[in-house]
Amino acid sequence: MKSNWNLVGHEWAxxxxxxxxxxxxxxxxxxAGPPGLGRRSLALRFAQALNCTTPIDAxxxxxxxxxxxxxxxMQHPDLTIVQAESEGGIIKxxxxxxxxxxxxxxxxIAKYRVALFLRFQEANDNAANALLKTLEEAPSYAVxxxxxxxxxxxxxxxxxxxxxxRLRPLPVEDVRRDLETxxxxxxxxxxxxxxxxxxFGYALRLLxxxxxxxxxxxxxxxxxxxxxxxxVEKFAYADKLARDKDSMRQTILIWLSYWRDVMLRTAQAETxxxxxxxxVEIEDIAVRMNLSSARSMVAGLENALEKMEKNVNPRxxxxxxxLDFPHM
Numbered sequence: 001m002k003s004n005w006n007l008v009g010h011e012w013a014x015x016x017x018x019x020x021x022x023x024x025x026x027x028x029x030x031x032a033g034p035p036g037l038g039r040r041s042l043a044l045r046f047a048q049a050l051n052c053t054t055p056i057d058a059x060x061x062x063x064x065x066x067x068x069x070x071x072x073x074m075q076h077p078d079l080t081i082v083q084a085e086s087e088g089g090i091i092k093x094x095x096x097x098x099x100x101x102x103x104x105x106x107x108x109i110a111k112y113r114v115a116l117f118l119r120f121q122e123a124n125d126n127a128a129n130a131l132l133k134t135l136e137e138a139p140s141y142a143v144x145x146x147x148x149x150x151x152x153x154x155x156x157x158x159x160x161x162x163x164x165x166r167l168r169p170l171p172v173e174d175v176r177r178d179l180e181t182x183x184x185x186x187x188x189x190x191x192x193x194x195x196x197x198x199x200f201g202y203a204l205r206l207l208x209x210x211x212x213x214x215x216x217x218x219x220x221x222x223x224x225x226x227x228x229x230x231x232v233e234k235f236a237y238a239d240k241l242a243r244d245k246d247s248m249r250q251t252i253l254i255w256l257s258y259w260r261d262v263m264l265r266t267a268q269a270e271t272x273x274x275x276x277x278x279x280v281e282i283e284d285i286a287v288r289m290n291l292s293s294a295r296s297m298v299a300g301l302e303n304a305l306e307k308m309e310k311n312v313n314p315r316x317x318x319x320x321x322x323l324d325f326p327h328m
Contacts, residue, residue, distance in 0.1 A: 010038060029164075043145040052067060192206050222237070
């Protein structure tokens with residue numbers, strides 16, 4: 001395994017965690033940043049480095065021993081995974097209680113017992129408070145790893161008890177170059193790199209799962225049609241959209257990336273577009289909108305995502321969102 005743990009980017013975080021492997025880890029870490037950034041991969045590499053039986057060098061796991069392979073597959077007896085049933089779901093107090101019970105046992109075969117709490121911003125209040133108690137009473141052989149979109153989404157008392165690593169997207173060109181190195185043609189590598197917004201983990205998902213790109217194409221086609229649709233057509237689409245909460249959330253995220261591009265073009269910013277394959281239509285919409293209207297669209301979609309997390313009626317939310325679309 002390479003000195004950067006076979007990860008693309010986040011060198012500073014890997015270097016810091018390698019030192020912690022050598023000198024002794026903190027009891028809890030929070031890996032924060034946008035989804036698809038590689039938070040889970042970094043956490044698993046850290047767990048491997050802590051428990052590898054045949055490290056290549058100090059803080060560098062081999063990736064080949066039994067412990068490394070089981071951790072990579074998230075099936076190690078001393079690794080506990082806690083997450084909501086689906087993205088956008090809820091982490092419940094019973095899951096935290098079970099993880100806490102597991103952490104009371106010393107490791108079966110590894111040096112450290114590791115608990116990985118994925119997308120912890122999805123924890124309800126009771127679960128978050130239960131984890132706080134766990135953080136306060138974690139045994140010396142336990143390492144707790146949390147991932148979240150933003151530290152501000154969590155209880156300040158939880159954040160204060162963690163070593164916080166704020167991960168950032170990579171430059172789009174770095175992602176494109178790495179995808180090309182892996183054998184992807186230039187045009188496709190460029191498109192995926194831009195859509196990923198520098199999130200290499202998401203770029204790999206787009207590459208492996210063609211349905212994600214097909215779904216994006218469909219949602220952007222729907223968006224373009226809805227801009228010129230009647231109220232009746234928008235209400236009908238809202239009904240369809242609200243039937244599947246997870247699908248609705250993904251649709252809003254795709255639309256949000258599009259309207260951010262429109263806002264950037266309206267502001268005449270030099271920031272690269274995410275949806276580079278839609279450049280012509282984005283430019284066309286941008287010249288017909290003012291910056292205030294574009295900002296309002298972005299804010300409205302961001303607000304819709306927040307309300308979805310608070311379980312606001314999805315049908316009503318979809319209707320309001322679509323009625324706020326500009327008519328062109």
